[in-house]
Amino acid sequence: MPLSGPHSAFEIGAIREIVPSGQLRTTYAQEKARTHAAGLIGPPLGGLLYGLGRAAPFVVDASPS
Structure with a gap:
């Protein structure tokens, strides 16, 4: 889901x-992509x-990247 509202303003300012x-x-294009x-x-x-299993999405989300 794309960022909107205050998050978007913060993102633009930080970038x-x-x-x-x-x-x-280029940076904005890559971020939006x-x-x-x-x-x-x-x-x-x-x-x-x-x-695959009810717990699978949560296990994948909890695993370190």
């Missing part, structure tokens, strides 16, 4: 502080894990 101005467009990809892939992956 502006960290990333050089010449790289802002990651957010949308997670929104597209996450629900089906969660359904697949739930199909």
